[in-house]
Amino acid sequence: xxxxxxxxxxxxxxxxxxxxxxxxxxxxxxxxxxxxxxxxxxxxxxxxxxxxxxxxxxxxxxxxxxxxxxxxxxxxxxxxxxxxxxxxxxxxxxxxxxxxxxxxxxxxxxxxxxxxxxxxxxxxxxxxxxxxxxxxxxxxxxxxxxxxxxxxxxxxxxxxxxxxxxxxxxxxxxxxxxxxxxxxxxxxxxxxxxxxxxxxxxxxxxxxxxxxxxxxxxxxxxxxxxxxxxxxxxxxxxxxxxxxxxxxxxxxxxxxxxxxxxxxxxxxxxxxxxxxxxxxxxxxxxxxxxxxxxxxxxxxxxxxxxxxxxxxxxxxxxxxxxxxxxxxxxxxxxxxxxxxxxxxxxxxxxxxxxxxxxxxxxxxxxxxxxxxxxxxxxxxxxxxxxxxxxxxxxxxxxxxxxxxxxxxxxxxxxxxxxxxxxxxxxxxxxxxxxxxxxxxxxxxxxxxxxxxxx
Amino acid sequence: xxxxxxxxxxxxxxxxxxxxxxxxxxxxxxxxxxxxxxxxxxxxxxxxxxxxxxxxxxxxxxxxxxxxxxxxxxxxxxxxxxxxxxxxxxxxxxxxxxxxxxxxxxxxxxxxxxxxxxxxxxxxxxxxxxxxxxxxxxxxxxxxxxxxxxxxxxxxxxxxxxxxxxxxxxxxxxxxxxxxxxxxxxxxxxxxxxxxxxxxxxxxxxxxxxxxxxxxxxxxxxxxxxxxxxxxxxxxxxxxxxxxxxxxxxxxxxxxxxxxxxxxxxxxxxxxxxxxxxxxxxxxxxxxxxxxxxxxxxxxxxxxxxxxxxxxxxxxxxxxxxxxxxxxxxxxxxxxxxxxxxxxxxxxxxxxxxxxxxxxxxxxxxxxxxxxxxxxxxxxxxxxxxxxxxxxxxxxxxxxxxxxxxxxxxxxxxxxxxxxxxxxxxxxxxxxxxxxxxxxxxxxxxxxxxxxxxxxxxxxxxxxxxxxxxxxxxxxxxxxxxxxxxxxxxx
Numbered sequence: 043x044x045x046x047x048x049x050x051x052x053x054x055x056x057x058x059x060x061x062x063x064x065x066x067x068x069x070x071x072x073x074x075x076x077x078x079x080x081x082x083x084x085x086x087x088x089x090x091x092x093x094x095x096x097x098x099x100x101x102x103x104x105x106x107x108x109x110x111x112x113x114x115x116x117x118x119x120x121x122x123x124x125x126x127x128x129x130x131x132x133x134x135x136x137x138x139x140x141x142x143x144x145x146x147x148x149x150x151x152x153x154x155x156x157x158x159x160x161x162x163x164x165x166x167x168x169x170x171x172x173x174x175x176x177x178x179x180x181x182x183x184x185x186x187x188x189x190x191x192x193x194x195x196x197x198x199x200x201x202x203x204x205x206x207x208x209x210x211x212x213x214x215x216x217x218x219x220x221x222x223x224x225x226x227x228x229x230x231x232x233x234x235x236x237x238x239x240x241x242x243x244x245x246x247x248x249x250x251x252x253x254x255x256x257x258x259x260x261x262x263x264x265x266x267x268x269x270x271x272x273x274x275x276x277x278x279x280x281x282x283x284x285x286x287x288x289x290x291x292x293x294x295x296x297x298x299x300x301x302x303x304x305x306x307x308x309x310x311x312x313x314x315x316x317x318x319x320x321x322x323x324x325x326x327x328x329x330x331x332x333x334x335x336x337x338x339x340x341x342x343x344x345x346x347x348x349x350x351x352x353x354x355x356x357x358x359x360x361x362x363x364x365x366x367x368x369x370x371x372x373x374x375x376x377x378x379x380x381x382x383x384x385x386x387x388x389x390x391x392x393x394x395x396x397x398x399x400x401x402x403x404x405x406x407x408x409x410x411x412x413x414x415x416x417x418x419x420x421x422x423x424x425x426x427x428x429x430x431x432x433x434x435x436x437x438x439x440x441x442x443x444x445x446x447x448x449x450x451x452x453x454x455x456x457x458x459x460x461x462x463x464x465x466x467x468x469x470x471x472x473x474x475x476x477x478x479x480x481x482x483x484x485x486x487x488x489x490x491x492x493x494x495x496x
Numbered sequence: 497x498x499x500x501x502x503x504x505x506x507x508x509x510x511x512x513x514x515x516x517x518x519x520x521x522x523x524x525x526x527x528x529x530x531x532x533x534x535x536x537x538x539x540x541x542x543x544x545x546x547x548x549x550x551x552x553x554x555x556x557x558x559x560x561x562x563x564x565x566x567x568x569x570x571x572x573x574x575x576x577x578x579x580x581x582x583x584x585x586x587x588x589x590x591x592x593x594x595x596x597x598x599x600x601x602x603x604x605x606x607x608x609x610x611x612x613x614x615x616x617x618x619x620x621x622x623x624x625x626x627x628x629x630x631x632x633x634x635x636x637x638x639x640x641x642x643x644x645x646x647x648x649x650x651x652x653x654x655x656x657x658x659x660x661x662x663x664x665x666x667x668x669x670x671x672x673x674x675x676x677x678x679x680x681x682x683x684x685x686x687x688x689x690x691x692x693x694x695x696x697x698x699x700x701x702x703x704x705x706x707x708x709x710x711x712x713x714x715x716x717x718x719x720x721x722x723x724x725x726x727x728x729x730x731x732x733x734x735x736x737x738x739x740x741x742x743x744x745x746x747x748x749x750x751x752x753x754x755x756x757x758x759x760x761x762x763x764x765x766x767x768x769x770x771x772x773x774x775x776x777x778x779x780x781x782x783x784x785x786x787x788x789x790x791x792x793x794x795x796x797x798x799x800x801x802x803x804x805x806x807x808x809x810x811x812x813x814x815x816x817x818x819x820x821x822x823x824x825x826x827x828x829x830x831x832x833x834x835x836x837x838x839x840x841x842x843x844x845x846x847x848x849x850x851x852x853x854x855x856x857x858x859x860x861x862x863x864x865x866x867x868x869x870x871x872x873x874x875x876x877x878x879x880x881x882x883x884x885x886x887x888x889x890x891x892x893x894x895x896x897x898x899x900x901x902x903x904x905x906x907x908x909x910x911x912x913x914x915x916x917x918x919x920x921x922x923x924x925x926x927x928x929x930x931x932x933x934x935x936x937x938x939x940x941x942x943x944x945x946x947x948x949x950x951x952x953x954x955x956x957x958x959x960x961x962x963x964x965x966x967x968x969x970x971x972x973x974x975x976x977x978x979x980x981x982x983x984x985x986x987x
Contacts (some may be wrong), residue, residue: 067617068567068636093565094896095540130528135824140533142814145889164542164892169534170925181528198783201849202830206783207678265540283526310780312677313670323981344610352605357663360670382670413568416617416636423566424619424634427897 046448051058055412067419067457069424072450073435076268082284083256086275087436087446090137098429099171102181102437104441105252107230108154108293108371114240116232117248119152122247125159126150127188128291130181132262133173134188135220152230155370156441162430165265169274172262176278179258182249186242193237200231200259206312212378219305220374220478221320223358224296227375240379254285259440263433296321296372308485313360314387317480318394319376322471325368326443331455332463333375337366338414339406340377340397340463345413348377348395350471358385370442374478375471387481398472405465418456541891544919547903548739549909554755555727559905560739563898569735569742569897570634571647574731574910577723578628579701580841581761587717588668588703590624593719595664597622597631604646607941612646619648626697627840628910629723637736640745642689648749648858651724656716668708675702679778679785679951682850682977686774687787690947691844691977693767711738725756730909734810766791766842769945773961773969774984776977777954778930784952788863789846790945795838797909801935803845805883805928807836810870811847814886815879822849828859840911845941853953857960860948864965868943875933899943 061142110117128134141148142301146163163167184258204210214229250434260279262271301323323329340348364377377394381387406414426432439449548560582589598620599606613620618635631651635643675681685700692698703711731750733742737961769790792807793800804812811818811834818832832849847867851859895901908915917924950957954971961969970983 068638093563095542096892102715131531131533139882142886143889144536145811145814145886145891145893147890147893162893164539164889166537166539169537173534184940189825195823195830198828198850198852199830201783201852206679206781206785206850208674268955270537310677312674343614345607345614350607350610354663355668357666360667360674380670380674381668383673403604411617413611413617417614418617420617420619420634420636423568423636427566428898431895 045193050296051390066247068423070423070453072431073432075437075446076272077446078272078442080276080279082280082282083254084282084464085259085440086279087259087261087440088266088271089261089432089436090266090268090430091263092265093164094429095265096162096316096429097165097168097171097262097266098160098162098433099175099183100158100261100433100437100443101175102259102261102432103157103253104155104257104289105157105161106153106443107228107232108225109290110206110225110228110232113236114244115228115236116196116234117240117244118157119230119232120193120237120240121245121248121253122157122159123150123192123196124184124189125178127192128183128191130183131177134183137174137178141171144170146171153237153369154226154230158437160430160433168262168271170275170277175260176282177193177244177454179253179255179279180282182253184242184245189242189245196231196237197234200234204229204231205418209315209380211309212317213317215307215480215482216317216319216374216376216478219303219480220321221296223294224371225293226371226373250271254289255279255282256285257289259437261433261437261440263436264429293371297480299476301481302474303434304479306481306483308483311317311482313383314381314484315482316379316381316387316390316394317376317478317482318391318398319374319420319478319480320367320398320471320473321476322368322373322375324370324372326448328367329343329467330366331452332459332467333366333368333471334418335406335411335414335459335464336401336454336468337364337375339410340401342414342417347395347400348394351376351397352379352393356393358382358390362394379462391479391481395477397467401468402465402472405461405468411459413463415457415459419453422453427431505549506774508920520953525667528809529649543929544921545741545895547901547905549905549915550628550743551715552726552751554751554753555725556750556753557730557909558743558745559902559909560736560742561732561733561734561736561902561905562739562742564736567637567736568634569637569640569733569737570632570902571643571731571733572899572902572906572977573590573630573631573647573651573731574906575629575643575724575727575730576627576910577719578624578626579699580627580696580839581639581719581723582696582699582701582703582761586711587699587707587716588701589711589719590629591701591703592664592668592708592711593716594629595668596656596660596716597650597654599660599664600657601649602653604649605625606660609646609650611620611945614643616642618643620650622650624701626701640737640741644745644749648753652753654711654720656720658713661711661713665708665711668703669705672702672705672708675733676977677974679781682776683785683787683949683951686776686949686977686981686984687789687846687947688844689984690774690949691769691770691789691791691846692842695766695842696763697766697842698837698979704980710825717878722756722759725758726750726753727755728758730906732794732906734898734902763841769942769947771945771947773948773966774950775954775969775971776949776951776973777973779952779955780955781952783850783852784861784950785848785850785857786863787846787949788860788867788946790947791845792836792843792845793838793978794841794843796840796913797838797843799838799936799940800838801844801924802928802932803889803940804836804838805880805925806870806875806933806937806941807834808883808887809875809879809933810834810866812883815883816892817869818849820849820865821862821866822859828855828860828862829970832863840912853956856950856952857964857966860950860961860966864943864946866944867941871937871941871943875930877930880928880933884925884928888919891921915921
């Protein structure tokens with residue numbers, strides 16, 4: 043692994059020198075790291091960065107909401123909460139307070155593909171963090187009381203994040219309309235009915251199935267001695283038992299959408315919202331990179347096409363953006379606009395579709411292409427300032443691309459994208475058959491909607 | 497890429513064969529030892545990283561932090577005027593002035609500014625807070641001069657074209673419409689008004705429909721001319737540029753910026769705290785937004801840091817009794833916290849949480865009881881030590897990036913605190929004793945004078961408020977809230 047990386051670096055460096063032009067984007071420094079695999083299947087990545095005496099440790103469990111079965115949605119996220127409920131040597135709720143007691147921060151998040159636990163601590167507490175993470179990986183306490191009580195916290199989380207916010211349900215609506223079969227259809231936080239129906243046996247089975255070392259990547263980034271950190275990893279993680287069975291990946295595929303879907307829903311929103319979505323590919327597919335570029339030309343910065351047309355020039359929208367949600371399985375490109383008072387959602391829909399059609403017909407200009415490449419370079423550089431950010435990039439490459447070299451390699455892929463690439467993927471994915479159009483209209487008293495002309 | 501796909505396919509094939517086997521049950525590995533946490537390694541010394549402060553002849557203060565880990569430079573400017581400087585009747589002026597800075601400046605149109613910064617892969621942002629306005633730019637190191645040229649146009653020579661004013665006013669009006677239905681934002685606006693009264697800190701920085709409509713080009717030009725002068729500004733240059741180069745750039749682009757006379761700012765003091773409970777009715781709410789608080793102290797107050805430690809015990813990182821009781825013990829919320837907000841001329845202590853409608857009164861009772869307990873009972877050494885251990889241990893995490901370092905220096909300068917104190921953070925934190933906490937808690941915490949805001953489905957919880965000591969309240973429908981009127985209702 044390391045050898046091949048070095049060769050890669052030399053080749054890339056040579057290519058850069060050869061192709062350097064005054065407009066070329068600034069190159070971020072490359073990652074230096076070690077990658078180990080323990081006999082129980084655990085993958086470990088060490089990235090030394092001694093600039094500040096702190097260390098970030100993150101564990102990426104390769105399980106997210108897309109691994110959930112129908113009737114059992116919300117498990118991955120719920121399980122993230124349960125991981126703070128104590129293990130053989132760590133009392134319930136103590137994980138976070140132990141980390142805080144040394145000045146560190148700890149938290150976790152769950153998305154469609156992964157469940158991530160992270161902590162940043164003063165560097166000399168690296169042994170403590172590794173020890174606690176191994177403890178909960180191997181010996182989590184799961185009892186009926188904890189399980190029932192924590193479910194109430196998750197219900198409050200759902201109320202806070204989704205049900206009580208204007209536009210809080212936007213994502214949920216988009217995905218339940220766009221997907222029929224693949225579990226991306228359901229929200230990460232899941233259904234409260236499913237959580238209420240869950241049994242202790244379900245939860246224990248989930249732990250035994252997915253919380254196994256071969257399904258985990260540990261990244262340690264920051265100020266440590268490599269030999270010392272390697273020893274600590276072996277000391278605390280070698281003893282985590284190997285999984286009894288392989289991790290299942292029997293996730294149903296989404297059948298191709300054959301014709302445009304249109305839907306209007308009513309929600310408690312102050313202003314109407316219009317969504318135009320298209321089914322696209324997955325993160326890591328060769329088409330993913332030009333799609334990101336297309337999204338940047340459409341929506342990154344005040345010079346982007348969607349902002350300029352819908353917000354600046356016409357004043358049709360309070361805000362408008364488009365993004366390619368490129369994740370592990372094929373997902374969506376979607377553009378969203380919040381419709382200003384007195385403006386028509388139909389006209390906003392037309393304007394959004396016109397921008398996608400223009401991308402197919404005309405592609406992007408050389409200046410737009412270079413601009414988005416420069417914006418990419420910026421995102422790369424500013425996205426690698428902290429040890430936590432660095433660890434996340436390495437983990438993402440290892441877990442979601444199954445190829446850690448992409449943590450650096452994607453930079454060059456992006457810089458080599460051509461105008462033709464962007465136009466080609468626009469034609470491939472922004473088709474009328476793959477389109478989903480959603481109008482979200484304010485419900486309630488007629489007075490709210492009266493300014494809106496259809 | 498291809499290798500990844502094949503690996504994925506193999507796993508899929510493997511699973512269908514394995515799925516016939518019975519599921520394994522979760523059980524701790526029998527060999528897993530009972531043990532104490534491992535000892536820490538040798539600690540590494542932590543010092544506040546080097547920085548330099550300079551002043552131009554025209555009064556502009558410059559902070560320099562050089563670090564070459566990433567090839568980027570950020571330039572952050574603070575102008576000492578924000579929403580607090582909005583004239584009465586012209587609320588929203590600071591906010592909209594800041595918004596308009598990059599919507600046309602010198603010879604550049606709004607669209608050119610957008611294109612100039614986007615093309616070099618930079619970020620330009622402007623905005624206004626309570627006491628200040630800011631202009632931040634981030635550029636790659638080779639574009640430092642281009643970034644400064646753009647920034648000096650935006651800061652010094654904004655055009656305030658009528659067409660751009662009308663455009664941004666319209667957007668601000670739409671944004672008001674959205675925030676008027678956002679319970680979090682309404683609760684925040686109303687608690688500020690209750691705590692600070694008609695002091696500028698109690699007024700909405702986003703303006704009102706009437707005030708935004710009343711703003712003219714002359715207002716923007718006047719606000720800008722008055723406050724955007726170098727002797728009223730601080731700038732930090734941070735990142736992959738030497739101090740000498742950074743300074744040469746600042747001299748070139750800001751050296752000939754003319755100083756000005758600053759108007760006095762002398763608002764009347766905020767009112768004494770009084771108990772007042774406002775229920776804002778939002779019938780479709782599933783949760784109630786809860787805000788509880790009263791007046792605190794300004795940032796520069798001698799007791800600020802001690803009181804801040806007390807408030808952190810109530811609801812801050814490293815302690816947080818509110819979170820322990822409301823979430824960990826009672827499962828009444830996903831999150832609860834309390835903050836001491838120290839502004840230039842006054843401050844506030846505000847606790848916030850949200851809970852499902854049926855638990856509103858109980859959550860409110862717990863929050864108020866925790867204010868009361870903090871004031872009544874001496875904090876235990878162990879609890880204070882834990883909070884201080886967090887604060888002290890956390891210090892290296894606050895100096896990781898050059899921007900974090902610059903922010904600490906800028907804050908110190910902005911609030912006119914002592915720069916010598918910056919490296920002594922650890923000693924200052926550990927110097928606070930339980931007696932100190934008790935002294936400030938008794939003096940500043942007033943459980944009987946708390947203002948309360950509840951935004952939620954009123955019919956479902958007001959009946960239970962009396963039982964927790966809040967039988968007297970004012971009820972206002974969400975669409976009738978007007979923080980500019982004495983009774984907070986639209987007239």
